[in-house]
Amino acid sequence: MELWYTEKHTNTVNFSIQVKRHFYSESSPFQQIDFFESKEFGTFFTLDGLMMVNEKDEFVYHDMITHVPMATHPDIKRVLVIGGGDGGTVRELTRYKHIEKIDMVEIDEMVVRACQKYLPITANQLTDPRVTLYFEDGLKFIQGKVAEYDLILVDSTDPIGPGEGLFSMAFYTDCFKALTETGILINQHESPYYPNYAREMKRSHDKIKKIFPISKVYQFHMPTYPSGHWLFGFASKSLDPIKDFKKEKWEAFGLETKYYNTDLHTGCFALPTFVKKLLEE
Amino acid sequence: MELWYTEKHTNTVNFSIQVKRHFYSESSPFQQIDFFESKEFGTFFTLDGLMMVNEKDEFVYHDMITHVPMATHPDIKRVLVIGGGDGGTVRELTRYKHIEKIDMVEIDEMVVRACQKYLPITANQLTDPRVTLYFEDGLKFIQGKVAEYDLILVDSTDPIGPGEGLFSMAFYTDCFKALTETGILINQHESPYYPNYAREMKRSHDKIKKIFPISKVYQFHMPTYPSGHWLFGFASKSLDPIKDFKKEKWEAFGLETKYYNTDLHTGCFALPTFVKKLLEE
Known part of the structure; x- marks a missing residue:
């Protein structure tokens, strides 16, 4: 069979x-x-x-969601992860000894418990003492928070089903308020290739660039996602991922990574022309 | 049905x-x-x-095989294409008015004739007066040629079947001899992700770096190829694709491209750590 x-x-x-x-x-x-x-x-x-x-390509996604902002702003101390039930994003964050607080807000506790049981490769750091798990709606969790986080990582599903609100104007506005003056927002940004995904990519980018003074997009190779061409959005109140890139400082952390490196940090923001055009439309 | x-x-x-x-x-x-x-x-x-x-993603491959070397050495005048029966690589080359001679050596005339009939989007420039088609074995065609080409583009199938010899030491050595002093060789370099392809990627790179003083690898997103993570090899007798990059000169050509651009030129050589390690092993 x-x-x-x-x-x-x-x-x-x-x-x-x-x-x-x-x-x-x-x-x-x-x-x-x-x-x-x-x-x-x-x-x-x-x-x-x-x-x-x-287990085979999770390192790509988790390297790219975490290390790009951490190398732009290596002094990040307070982090909010929204979604990310598998724990892989938190795992990468816990490798930075100077991070003081990691709040993870995942709406679906069953995902987290199943990953802790069956996918320890990603979920194995959720018990780190700096991590607090909140099993609630990220949309509500973030409402009213002011300057509480240096970094927000939106590690969400596609904008259909429970992840839908995480692609809304109201949510991005709340993220802006919840961030400190040098705060960074990274969000799952879909893909430019197949039309359904490209439409969501554009919608997300159009909203974020209205709220954040700095709004960029970076790409990576994610073989098991549709087309394998996947994106994250980088938005910030004041830091530019290229101009403010702290290459030496990040390298001094001595972290071994399987996908991310400091050449790729710059390289991943160089987008193909058709992607740039879609984002500018 | x-x-x-x-x-x-x-x-x-x-x-x-x-x-x-x-x-x-x-x-x-x-x-x-x-x-x-x-x-x-x-x-x-x-x-x-x-x-x-x-028809949907051919522009990715043909942009990347052609414009990366042309922007490194914008004075290229004599080009050899080995394989490339669909004509897309030749189509991109014919956009450079200063190129004087394009020899295309494709072993299988039936592929070319079928593409001329059914895939004009790629095959429509094979009748350019600068193009000469040779329906013969590229391995034999190149033997004994000395300093005849400024650029050789190996637009081949995988190293199984008729394309196998195009991944051999003897062939790369013949390419080296057939190139002028500033000559560049670009070859289809497989993919780092699935083991079968990664093995061929390594074998190809190991051979080329023994022959050419400059041997780099660059990546792109090719959604219909296995894993979507695909590579070309850049080898040269004297030109480095980053140090010798002629950004302004290439931009002055005024070519519109859908994938390639001068930021991506530098960005595509920034490889993920696991790919760099595989290539160095």
Whole structure:
């Protein structure tokens, strides 16, 4: 018998992974959660049938969401992670000894508990004493907060289902208020290639650039996401990821990384012309 | 009825495209050639069941194989293209008015004739008066040539089947001899992500760096190739793609490009750490 997991990247494009077993399948109050074991990607899980995290390429996403802002502003001490139930973003943050406080707000506790059980490669630092887990709606959590965080990482699903509000004008405005004067917001920024994703990329960027004086986009290779061409948004009140890049200071941390490095820090902001045009439209 | 084209990216990973019709299927003396029409990618063709070119993302590959060397050495006048039967690489080269001679050596005339008929988007400049088509083995064509070309573009299939010899030490050595003193060799360099492709990437790089004093690798996002993370090799007798980059001179050509731009020129050489390590091993 062969068992295949298939994800529709578009209505007429499928990506399929042969799985050894489908060992977890639960409906939380928010979404459908499934865990699989595969030869090529190791353990992976999906939310509402979309690939979230797998053991083979999670390092790409988690390196890029974390180290780009940390190398722009190496003095970050208070961090808010919204979403990120797999724990991989928190894992990378905990590698910085000088970070004092990491609040993680994940709406779906079942995702976190399942990842702690089945995906320790990403979830293994959620018990770090600097980490506080809040199982609530990030939209509500952030309301009314003023200058509490140096960095907000929005590690969300696509803007359909529980992640939808995390792509709204109201949410980005609340993030702006919750950040300190040198604060940085990184958000999951979808992809430029397939039209459905490109539309969300543009919508997100259009909103953020109205609120933040500095708003850039950077890219990386994420083979298991649709098209493999994926983006994060970098927004800040005052810091530019290239002009304010603290290369030597970041290198002095001595962190070993598998994807991120200081050449790539600059390189990843160099976008193809068609992406720049889509973002400027 | 639904008709799906499926390509195995690994033994346990499939990429599938729903097609409107499969309208050409012929065996040449060298390989199996198939043409399809699809909603997402327009017309595409496969060789021995592997995606070669489609109307949606061909611009990525053809921009990156052509404009990176042309912006490093804008005075290139004599170019050899090996492979490239779809004509897209030649199309980009013909946009440079000062190029005097473009020899294209493609082993399989049937691929060229089919692309001229069904894929004019890439094949439409093969009749440019500066272009000479040779339907023969690139390996033999290049033997004995001395300082005849300023640029050699190896636009080949994977190193299995008719493209195999184009990844050999003997061939790279012949390329070195066939190039002028400032000559550049660009070659299809596979991908770092799935092990089968990463092995060929390393083998190719190991050979080229033994022959050429300058040997670099650059990356791009090619959604329809396995993992979407694809590479070209840049090798040269004397020019470095970053130090010798002629940004202003290239911009003065006034070429509109959809993927390549002068920021990306530098950015694409910034490789993820895991890729750098694989190449250095």
